[in-house]
Amino acid sequence: MLQIDPDLLDKTSPSPYRDAMLHGYRWLRFTPQLEQAFRQFHVDTHMSRLRWAGGMAITLFALFVLIDLTTLPSTVWERTVPIRLGLIIPAFAITLWLSYQQRWRAYLQWAVCLSALLTGLGTVGVIGVALARDYPLPYEGILLVALFIYFIASLQWWHALLINALILASFLIMESALQPDTTLQLYHGAFMLTANIVGATGSYFLEYSTRTTFLVNALLHELAEHDGLTGLYNRRAFNTHLERAWRQAQREQRSLVLAMIDVDYFKRYNDYYGHAGGDKVLQLVADTINRHARRPLDIAARYGGEEFVLLWFNPASQELPHMGEQLRNAIAVQALPHMGSELGHLTISLGLAQRAPGSGLTADDLLKAADEALYRAKQAGRNRVVVDIPGHTP
Ligand SMILES: Nc1nc2c(ncn2[C@@H]2O[C@H](COP(=O)(O)OP(=O)(O)OP(=O)(O)O)[C@@H](O)[C@H]2O)c(=O)[nH]1
Numbered sequence: 001m002l003q004i005d006p007d008l009l010d011k012t013s014p015s016p017y018r019d020a021m022l023h024g025y026r027w028l029r030f031t032p033q034l035e036q037a038f039r040q041f042h043v044d045t046h047m048s049r050l051r052w053a054g055g056m057a058i059t060l061f062a063l064f065v066l067i068d069l070t071t072l073p074s075t076v077w078e079r080t081v082p083i084r085l086g087l088i089i090p091a092f093a094i095t096l097w098l099s100y101q102q103r104w105r106a107y108l109q110w111a112v113c114l115s116a117l118l119t120g121l122g123t124v125g126v127i128g129v130a131l132a133r134d135y136p137l138p139y140e141g142i143l144l145v146a147l148f149i150y151f152i153a154s155l156q157w158w159h160a161l162l163i164n165a166l167i168l169a170s171f172l173i174m175e176s177a178l179q180p181d182t183t184l185q186l187y188h189g190a191f192m193l194t195a196n197i198v199g200a201t202g203s204y205f206l207e208y209s210t211r212t213t214f215l216v217n218a219l220l221h222e223l224a225e226h227d228g229l230t231g232l233y234n235r236r237a238f239n240t241h242l243e244r245a246w247r248q249a250q251r252e253q254r255s256l257v258l259a260m261i262d263v264d265y266f267k268r269y270n271d272y273y274g275h276a277g278g279d280k281v282l283q284l285v286a287d288t289i290n291r292h293a294r295r296p297l298d299i300a301a302r303y304g305g306e307e308f309v310l311l312w313f314n315p316a317s318q319e320l321p322h323m324g325e326q327l328r329n330a331i332a333v334q335a336l337p338h339m340g341s342e343l344g345h346l347t348i349s350l351g352l353a354q355r356a357p358g359s360g361l362t363a364d365d366l367l368k369a370a371d372e373a374l375y376r377a378k379q380a381g382r383n384r385v386v387v388d389i390p391g392h393t394p
Contacts, residue, residue, distance in 0.1 A: 120167030150199030230286035268340025
């Protein structure tokens with residue numbers, strides 16, 4: 001099992017990924033929502049292995065066709081070649097083709113399952129057909145198929161286990177019907193079972209590691225995007241989101257509103273109440289700001305020390321003039337003592353700008369406009385909102 005740095009769990013905020021890490025997943029199952037995301041991750045990370053598996057299976061079975069044709073009597077190859085050529089090779093060819101079709105991606109795992117099952121049953125059929133004609137083929141082929149399914153076919157563990165159980169059952173039935181030598185029957189059955197135990201154990205641990213990698217990736221991603229103190233998005237994540245939202249607003253001909261927010265006299269707050277007290281206030285301000293990012297495309301972030309940003313995607317025009325004021329008020333009404341401020345309690349200043357993409361404007365222009373509005377709010381005495389909305393007079 002992979003050892004996870006406990007710091008990673010301490011530093012990340014609650015999320016389904018963190019919960020899964022804490023609760024464990026020894027049955028190789030997450031919650032349905034996470035399981036779906038994991039399936040996608042599994043397909044994506046194993047895509048090249050899956051294509052190699054498909055190519056390898058087609059090449060090997062084509063080779064077996066040649067071996068059948070050159071070494072087996074016609075009464076046998078007349079039956080084995082159609083199984084290999086008409087069933088197994090086409091199944092893998094279709095799976096390989098599907099792996100290049102984006103729109104069929106959701107069905108890829110099922111296609112691999114079906115190919116694996118057909119390969120196993122087909123191989124049992126080949127051995128049975130030859131046995132029925134008194135021409136015993138080496139049974140080791142079916143062992144290889146079992147290991148191929150566990151390790152190379154890129155199937156999830158439960159799927160590989162189920163398919164191999166079906167193949168094992170069909171092999172045992174075929175042997176009991178066609179294998180005259182009971183000692184060999186026992187010997188083959190024992191080896192098949194052993195191969196399955198080895199394969200299932202090995203692939204269990206492999207999938208366990210893949211699941212751990214999936215969770216660690218998500219947690220690291222969260223750490224890289226969030227500010228450690230407040231839990232809000234950090235500046236880099238915000239800039240990425242802003243660019244994306246700007247493009248979306250351009251496509252949909254919508255506007256964006258950006259509020260640049262700064263805690264008033266925060267240096268004095270730190271001096272008076274200590275750095276730890278300052279940290280607590282930043283968390284409180286962050287929570288309040290975050291509550292004002294209500295829609296899916298809205299985002300609140302910590303932009304720098306005591307500076308925050310809040311982006312609203314296309315707010316209704318009648319709400320717009322009051323949005324900044326509501327936020328300013330939400331902090332002011334909490335009346336947190338701030339002895340370093342002339343008002344005696346904690347306040348924030350806001351610069352609020354609205355822009356619609358077009359006529360050469362960029363997301364940077366929106367940021368600059370909000371920043372200038374904030375500067376004016378500070379100059380005008382703090383604890384106020386200055387808006388820069390085209391066509392709006394304060
Ligand atoms: N406690 C704490 N303080 C921080 C953090 N990041 C930045 N600061 C402090 O925030 C203060 C910002 O001070 P200034 O930029 O002078 O702003 P201000 O005192 O709020 O003045 P105005 O913005 O003009 O009202 C500095 O003293 C920084 O040390 C942090 O994470 N925690």
